[in-house]
Amino acid sequence: ETGVTQSPTHLIKTRGQQVTLRCSSQSGHNTVSWYQQALGQGPQFIFQYYREEENGRGNFPPRFSGLQFPNYSSELNVNALELDDSALYLCASSDGGDSPLHFGNGTRLTVT
C-alpha cells in the first residue's frame, strides 16, 4: 500500500508568480485535503475535495485553487504569489467519514 506522496519537495518562487503542487493519494482514498503550515504553527485548512468536487474551504483567497482527478490525485494552484505564502504545504487523504487523515511529507514553498 503506497502512502501519500507530494511533489516537489522544495520549491523557490518569486513574488507574483504562479505555482502548482501535486499530491498522489493513498490507494483507495477518495478524499483529499490541503493544508498550509507556517513555521511554528499548526496546519491551516485550505480546502477538501471528494470525488473531484470541492466540498469544504477554509479562509483562503480565491487565488488558492485546486483540482482532484479521476484517480483521486490532486493539485493545489496558487496564483500571484505573496511573501506570506512561504510555508509547508501538506496534502492529506482519507477514505472519508470517520477514517483518519494520512499526510504526505509536504512541499516546502519559499517565495522571495
Add this chain to the structure above:
Amino acid sequence: KQEVTQIPAALSVPEGENLVLNCSFTDSAIYNLQWFRQDPGKGLTSLLLIQSSQREQTSGRLNASLDKSSGRSTLYIAASQPGDSATYLCAADLTGGFKTIFGAGTRLFVKA
C-alpha cells in the same frame, strides 16, 4: 468559530517519565478528534483517532481521552523515550468532517 489550543507549547522531560499533553476546543460539536506526531520538516503521522461517541483510544504506550462536554482531550505517553521527541498536534474534525482544525502543537523533548 472552532478554536483548538494546546498546552504546554513545549515540554522537556527525562527519559522514562510519564507525561500528559493537553488539547482544548471551543465547540463541542466535533465529529472526531485526532492526535498526530510531526518530526521536523516532515508531514504528520496519525497516532490516535477518537470518535465523538468514544471516550478514549489506546495504542501501545499512548492513550488519548476525549471529554466533549468540557471541550478537552489529553494524550498520555507512558515511559517516554528519546525517540518520542517530536511535535504533537491535536486536530478536531467539525461535524460533517469537511474541515479539520489543528492546534499549534506541543514540542516534546525527551532527554536520554
